[in-house]
Structure formats: structure tokens, C-alpha cells
Amino acid sequence: MSPLHLSFYSAFIFSGLGLAFHRTHLVSALLCLESMMLSMFVGLSMWSIENQVSSFTMVPILMLTFSACEAGTGLAILVASTRTHGSDHLHNLNLLQC
């Protein structure tokens, strides 16, 4: 595995760990989700550059579009949870426990 591949694989894994081990705020979880998408963008762009497949150049942009929609949805959920729960603290989301 070349150092280039190692860079975006480890970026994805660390952001995934950041999402899994989120502590206080919902915003930090959304940021980790965005950085996962960013590392995927770099990986997909590297594919079309290294393998000289010029028809694949659209795919990183498509992925970025969907991740932008997802970020918008995440922010809407953040606003909704601030309106109903008062803050974006994750330990307030405990109304539905078994």
C-alpha cells in the first residue's frame, strides 16, 4: 500500500473512530461524518487520476453532492434536536431507552 493510500484510509478510519467515540456534542459527530466523506472524496479522485480513467472523474463530484445533502439533513436534525431538547448534548437523547 503506497503512502498515498495509507493517508486516506487512515483519515477515514480515524474519523470513523471519532464518530463512534463521540462524547458531548452532536456537532462533533456531524463533523466526523463530514471528514469521512472528505477522505472518500480524496480516494475516489485518486482512482480517476492514478488509473487514467477519465470517465470516472464525475464520481467524486457525485459523491460530494450526496454528502452535501446529507450534511444539510444532519444540520436540520441538529436544529430540530436543539428546539426539542434544548441543546445538542448527546446525553439528553435518552427518552427512548428500553
Next chain:
Amino acid sequence: MNPYATSIMTFSLILGTTITISSNHWVLAWTGLEINTLAIIPLIAKSHHPRAVEAATKYFLTQAAASALVLFSSMTNAWVTGQWDITQMNHPTSCLLLTAAIAIKLGLVPFHFWFPEVLQGSPLMTALLLSTLMKFPPLTLLLLTSKSLDPALLTAMALASTALGGWMGLNQTQTRKILAFSSISHLGWIAIILVYSPKLALLTFYLYTIMTSAVFLALNKIKALNLSMIMTSWTKTPVLNATLMLVLLSLAGLPPLTGFMPKWLIIQELTKQEMTPAAMAIAMLSLLSLFFYLRLAYHSTITLPPNSSNHMKQWYTSKTPSTPTAVLASLSILLLPLSPMMHAIV
């Protein structure tokens, strides 16, 4: 909800599902999964109740992370093998990551923690969509890659799902959580046979969809959100109550109802594949879920609520029956004699 918004969300759900199940390229499959996730978030949170918003938050975080992991696993496979075809997923690490990602999307153990809470926070019809339609695209991806998946991992997850779905459902009184745990146990049955016979896994999923839809539609008619509301529904819709009992027993897998067909065929196939201890284990573990199905059936149909005899009963209003409920309930009770045809046409 605004009819334009509802129609846009419904169309997006159908579009996302169709894109994923008919795709050959991993990026298109990921696109369909994302469209599905985005479309169902407003349907979960539409009542703006704090529980609904919390359910939408938990659903969004888990599903978005799982979609990113699906795309990451396909990208690692592409860097190693040089192609993005869904059926040619050969690299073992990529298959492991893909199995974990789809397990998060479906709600298999040990990634099941979001599922009961999300179902509890969403309205009954959205819970029906979450249990049936949203499971179809990830399951399709598992079916397409089934020949390169790890059987030991899937069997372990399947047995744990059936066990936890049974045990954790025993202490519940809220109907949506009971149905969530029933969904987790049925996913265990689907996952255990996925590697050996994908057609049988698909048949199990179809029958589970029919039975679960019949239960959800019946519960929606009587607006039963917990066990005490089910107990007093016999005065309002007596025929639906009796049918609900039969559909619940069919979900439990009792012959001669339809739910027995997938369990029988799966145990037969597992025994043919020399996996008799696994077959025995999964059959015994589904006895746990039989207990809470029996409790629901008992409280809805076989006993009367603890009222005094001169308690005022609710009027029996003749509500017009809905055709989908009737059709799905009939299918979920009467399809067992057609099992050779069902096994052949799936």
C-alpha cells in the same frame, strides 16, 4: 403532512430502492442507499415530538456512517482488484467491512442498538417502512455478494441476533419495540442461510415482509401502541382481532401457518450443509420470541381486559376494512400449502 411533501418522500423511497437493487456499480448502489436515508428522515421526525426527533437523530447517524463504510469497503476492493462490480467483491478485508456496514444498516447484532429506539420514536406507518422497505436494498447487496462473504461471521451474527431479539423482547410492553425485536430475530434467520442459499434468504425476507406488514396495518387500524391498548380492541374490531392473533402466530413460525415455511426450509438446508448444531441452536432460540408473540396473541384475543361486568364498552362501529390489510393477512396465514411453488419461483 403536506401531500406534496409526502408524495416526494414516497417517490424518493421508491427511487432509492430501485436504484440500489438494480445497480451493477458500487457507487450507484451507495447513491440509492443515501437517497433512501434522506427520504425517510422527514417521515420519522414529522410530528416534531422530542421522541421522534431523537429517533431521527439516531437513525441518521447510524445509517450515514454505515453508507460511508459501504463505499469505503467497495473503494478498498476497487484499489485491490481494479473494478467496481458488485458481484466481483473478492478481497476478504473488503468483504468483512461490507458485512459490518450492512449489519449496521439492517440492525444485526452487535449493531442492533439503534433499531428498537428508532422504531419506538417513529409513527406506526413509518415504523412499517423502516422494518420492511428500508431493509430491502442492504439485503440485496448482501445477496449479490453472498458467495464471497464469511460464513462463520454471518452465522455468529445470526445466532446472536435470534438470541438477543428473543431475550430483549421478553420484557417489553410497547408494541413497536416488540416488533423491532421480532424484526431482529427474523433477520437472524435470513442471515444464517444467506451464504448457503441466497434464494431461501430472499424467500424468508418476502414472507417476513408480508407478515410484518399485516401486523403493522392491523395495529395501525386499532391504534395500539402498547399492550393495554391491544387488550381493549376486541370491542371495536373483533374480526381484525382474531386475524391479528393468527398473523402473530404465523410470525412465531407455527405450522400450519405461513411463517413455518421459511423456518422449515432453512433448517432443512442447514442440515444438508452439515450445520446441524447451528440449525438446532437457531430453532431453540426462536422459542424465546414465541413467548412474546403468544403473549400478544393471548392479550389481544384470548382474554378479556380486567373490567367489571357493567363497564361501559365502546361502540362497535363498522369501519370499512382496508384491502391491503385483508390481502396481507390472508397471505400470511394461508400460504403454507403452496410452499413447493414459493420455493421454486423465488
